[in-house]
Amino acid sequence: MKKNIVLIGFMGTGKSSLGRQLARRLGYRFVDTDSAIEEVTGKTVEQIFRRDGEIRFRSEENLLAQKLAGQSGLVIATGGGMVLNQENVELLKQNGVLIKLWAEPEVLLQRVKSKKRRPLLRRGDLRENVLRLLQERDGYYDVAEFTVDTGKLSFGEAINEMYRYI
Numbered sequence: 001m002k003k004n005i006v007l008i009g010f011m012g013t014g015k016s017s018l019g020r021q022l023a024r025r026l027g028y029r030f031v032d033t034d035s036a037i038e039e040v041t042g043k044t045v046e047q048i049f050r051r052d053g054e055i056r057f058r059s060e061e062n063l064l065a066q067k068l069a070g071q072s073g074l075v076i077a078t079g080g081g082m083v084l085n086q087e088n089v090e091l092l093k094q095n096g097v098l099i100k101l102w103a104e105p106e107v108l109l110q111r112v113k114s115k116k117r118r119p120l121l122r123r124g125d126l127r128e129n130v131l132r133l134l135q136e137r138d139g140y141y142d143v144a145e146f147t148v149d150t151g152k153l154s155f156g157e158a159i160n161e162m163y164r165y166i
């Protein structure tokens with residue numbers, strides 16, 4: 001059975017764009033958890049945070065992790081907060097290889113300028129928010145068995161690194 005490839009990491013590390021391409025290369029189906037949640041709920045990530053609150057969004061993430069744990073042959077790009085819940089980590093690991101994507105804060109800051117789908121960055125100073133969240137989440141992404149620095153590598157090189165590992 002083909003194990004799922006699960007990309008985890010902070011916002012702006014390239015999980016969705018690299019994941020989509022990696023899935024193509026492997027012939028796997030691509031799942032972006034934010035998009036999947038938007039489909040299931042019929043609301044945007046932004047709307048869920050604003051109308052129902054972050055806790056509701058996290059519970060949607062958990063329901064999705066339960067569903068995905070039973071599937072195979074997927075490349076899954078997770079939202080940056082998916083692995084804050086240890087239960088999600090365990091679910092995604094059941095039939096998945098976790099890969100951490102990472103980049104220096106300065107690189108992330110350039111990339112997260114688009115706040116679409118990122119309500120956590122919407123209020124206040126972007127730099128402060130990113131640095132604070134990075135600090136709060138220190139260690140959470142280290143549950144992966146392989147790490148790729150997407151700041152130092154080109155898009156193609158990052159894909160190759162992951163492909164070789166798999």
Ligand code: S3P
Binds near residue numbers: 079080081082118
């Ligand atoms: C979040 C990251 C976002 C999205 C939501 C919350 C987070 O996904 O799930 O805004 O808590 O880090 P990306 O990592 O794809 O931006």
